[in-house]
Amino acid sequence: MMVAVALLLLGALIAVAGPRLLGHARWTDREPVVALWAWQCVVAAVLLCCVLAMALSASAAWRVVRGQVFAPAPDRVVEAYALEAPRLWAATIAVLLACGGLWTGAMLLREVAGARARRRRRRVELLAQAPLLPGEQQRGDRLVILEGDRPDAWWLPGTPPQLVVTTAALRRLEGRALDAVLAHEQGHARARHDWLLYCSGALAEGFPQVPVFAAFRTEMHRLVELAADDMASRRFGRLAIALALVELNEDRGVFGPAATPQAQVPQRVHRLLAAPRRLRPVHRLRLTAAAALIPAVPLLVTFVPGLRALG
Structure with a gap:
């Protein structure tokens, strides 16, 4: 039972230290893809601590569960985990963690179902606003052009994703700027950023009192935009996507003294114009490997007693 408690403490430590370390890191804006991976590893480690703690607590509370979890293990391995703990405490922890897991799954299903319903409604609206031409087959990957006075693209x-651009954006953007905007949106589609937003939104909505999940959602929304900016800039240049962002957003009040400090567009434009140098490939590889080790720590804590018993 001590291992389960250690896992819960470890999960709390990762939930507190992970966002602080990533929040103070200077490389996240330079390498948003690596930062996305690091955030996913931090959240995965927290969730893994809860799952493993639930399994060990349930094993301590109910022999049936213990027989399933430790079925192939010899008796000395089971004894190494000291599962003879007060059943009430073990059962309470296991039930609470199981309820948290079920609630997480329910929130994710709600998030995905709501997004799909909104997509269906939006596709019907788009089909009504931009009907198919005679003889044209309905395809989800076609570029939809909408009449509108507000320059926008999204x-x-x-499956497959759909690109939408307004006529005002076509009038305002020219050449490489328009190509850069379309490449930005295609970058979102290729990287399936929607699933990152679904998962982060489900955790933040399901557990609003847990700061790590709120920070996870905020950073996912910010980093996916930076990653898509980089994808577009590699093909058409940083200046093209920066000018496109200015052209699309200059009438929305995100620039100038009236802009809120949380506005992302000015920060994205400044980042593109400042052109921060990317990290060296070896440095990126080290950061990626270091992030991958974070979820391995709960596994190591879980298996150490058993490995010692076998050794």
Whole structure:
């Protein structure tokens, strides 16, 4: 039972230290893809601590569960985990963690179902606003051009995703700027950023009192935009996507003294114009490997007693 308690403490430590370390890191804006991976590893480690603690607590509370979890293990391995703990405490922890897991799954299903319903409604609206031409087959990956006075472009997730651009954006953007905007939206589609947003939104909505999940959602929304900016800039240059962002957003009040400090567009434009140098490939590889080790720590804590008993 001590291992389960250690896992819960470890999960709390990762939930507190992980966002602080990533929040103070200077490389996250330079390498948003690596930062996305690091955030996913931190959250995965927290969730893994809860799952493993639930399994060990349930094993301490109910022999039936213990027989399933430790079925192939010899008796000395089971004894190494000291599962003879007060059943009430073990059962309470196991039930609470199981309820948290079920609640997480329910919130994720709600998030995905709501997004799919909104996509279906939006596709019907788009089909009504931009009907198919005679003889044209309905395809989800076609570029939809909408009449509108507001310059805008976005992607509609789905299988396949759909790109939408307004006529005002076509009038305002020219040449490489328009190509850069379309490449930005295609970058979202290729990387399936919608699933990152679904998962982060489900955790933040399901557990609003847990700061790590709220920070996870905020950073996912920010980093996916930076990653898509980089994908577009590699093909058409940083200046093209920066000018496109200015052209699309200059009438929305995100620039100037009235802009809120949380506005992302000015920060994205400044980052593109400042052109921060990317990290060296070896440095990126080290960061990626270091992030991958975070979820391995709960596994190591879980298996150490058993490995010692076998050794």
